[in-house]
Amino acid sequence: MIAGKSLQKIVPLLTASFLSFLILFFPLPVWGEEMLIVNTQVLNVRSGPGVNFPLIGQVKLGREFKVEEEKNGWYRIKLSNGTVGWVIKDYVSLNYIELEIQGRVVNIRSGPGTDYTKVSSLPNGTRIKAVGFEGDWYQVIYPGGKGWVAGWLVTALPKTDVSAEPASSANNEFPALPEKPESPGISWGWEKIPSGVQIKVCGSEPLGFSEKTFEGNPKIMLEFGGPWQSPLGVENINYGGVQKISTAKGEIGTLFQVDLDDSISYQTSLSSDGCHLIIDVMCPKDKLFIEEGKKIVVIDPGHGNISSRGYDTGAIGPGGQHESEIVLKIGQLVEKWLAEKGVQVIMTRTKEAYLTLEERGEMANEAGADAFVSIHANSSVSSSISGTSTYFYAPTGSDWAEQREKRKLLAQSVQDKLLAALGRRNLGVREENFAVLRTAQVPAVLVEIAFISNPEEEKLLSNEQFQFKAAQAIGEGIWNFLYP
Incomplete structure (x- = not known):
């Protein structure tokens, strides 16, 4: 979809019939029944x-909260x-x-249009509250924040119980939801990547699709709505555990099926404009093309996963x-x-992705990696706490005990380089039972570069020069571990 407000549909003025609809489904409030929603981060x-x-x-x-009384521009509520x-x-907001x-x-998005920056992503079925509108965009409160969503990508839910659901009045009516724009055509392709196979499905409008699951059956099946541009049929892949990719007419749209050798993990991610779907199939080491003699490192940018609970932003400064x-x-x-040094690098994600903590470590296991490094920014309830720390996990007597010295060595190598490059407070090398560390069967560490909850370090973390220094330090720490 081409960004810009010029392509937004013009929402017609509310008609008398639509006002009647609003009054029917969202009745005028009665004190003691009216509900309010907090629309600022923290309210006294x-x-x-x-x-x-x-x-x-x-x-x-x-x-x-239920509104119990209104007086001089204030509402009386009862806390939990x-x-x-x-x-x-x-x-x-009352009218939501x-x-x-x-x-x-x-x-x-941060504003009412596709030219505004993306602030989060939410999966199908997530319920959110609309507290305002502009054109065909809704201002919404979602799990974790506040932003704007396109009207054609949501459905309004009618109120059924005013005591349990927020009421709304006709004083600030919401416009009718615009229809979803038609897609001019969808195409697809695939390529080999270090971790396996990457499949791309592209449209010039936001993609609409559903995913079908098959328990115990190694395949990926999606059904896309809208016109299909690529020829229908079967393409044999026979690489990295992917047998073939086939397309055919479905009940609603076009079926897109990926047949696998085994039940191999994969992740899907959608581009910021919703027009490009990427499927990364993570294949076992024996089915990958691994360059002889190259070290393999898995880099895991923390958080960024999408689940039924919404998009995981991690800590917010x-x-x-x-x-x-x-x-x-x-x-x-x-x-x-690392790639410039000749190391084969596998990224657990390159954008937001459907990826559990366990699957991140499993990627390193499947690739037979020489090291796994998960990158994070720390957070605390106290904004004064600052510093850098690196974690490993290999308690004596555990399944990871044989790697204790290697894991501790990798953690110390990365920690030393970060301290020298960034000059932040040394919080040391620590041992902690993090899921990504206990899942990985290879030398693994988790890095907390600095505290995003600290105003000074948040500014540093968002600075490109600081990011480059941190990245180079982590890379040097890994390199020194691989080639002591």
Whole structure:
């Protein structure tokens, strides 16, 4: 889809019939039944209706409360512990509705249009609250934040129980949902990558598709809606555990099937504009093309996974920086640095992905990697805490005990290089039972570069020069471990 507000559909003025629909499904409020939702990150709760009353608590973005009384621009609510307090009306919304995500993975943006930056992604079926609109875009509160979503990618859910669901009035009506734009055609292709096979499905409009699962049956099957451009048929792959890829007409659209030799792990990710689907098939080492004599390193940019709970941003700094985005940039710089040295690098993700913690470590096992490094930014409830630390896991008497010295050596090598390059406080090499470390059967460490919860270190983490220094330090630490 071509970005720009010029292509957005013009939503017609609300007709009398649509106003009747809103009043029918979202009845006018009655005090004691009306619900409000907090639309700011943190909202103060006071003992009375005014800023001069004592502060008795705080509530966070997305919390919903029944409105018990309105007075002088303040609403009286009851907290979960039974305490009664007052919140100012400027930072809550009364007229809101519930929406459900309809696309496979839908982008949440910072403003009402595709030319605004993406702030998150949500999977199909996620329910969110709409607190405003502009054109055919909804301003929404979603798990983890606030942003904008295209109207054609969501469905409005009618209110059925005013005591359990937020009520809405006709004072600030929401426009009818625009129809989803038609797609001019979809095509696909594939290529060999260090970790296996990468399949790309591309359209010039956001893709709409569903995934079918087959328990115990090694295949991937998707059904795409919209016109199909590539010829239908079968292409034999016979590489990296992928037998063939076939396309055929389905009940609704076009079936896209990938047949595998075994039940091999894979991850799917969608481009920021929703027009390109990438399927990375992670194949076992004996089915990969591994260059003779090359060391293999798996780099794992932490977080960034998509699940039924939404998009995992990792920690979010006080300035709004997302851990998942920062560590991905650093991870890609580490990949480039090592690749230039002749190391074969496998990335667990190159963007947001459907990937569990266990699958990250399994990628290293399947590739027979020489090292696994998971990259993170630390976080604390105290904004004053700062510093760099590196973790390993190999307790005496465990399955990993034989690798204890190697894992500790890798952790120390990376830690030393980071301290020399970044000059942050030394929090040391530590041992911790992290899922990615206990899943990996190869020398594995987890790096906490700095604290994103610390305002100073958050600024450093978002600085390109700092990211480059951190990446080079991690790369040098890995290199010194591989070639002591």
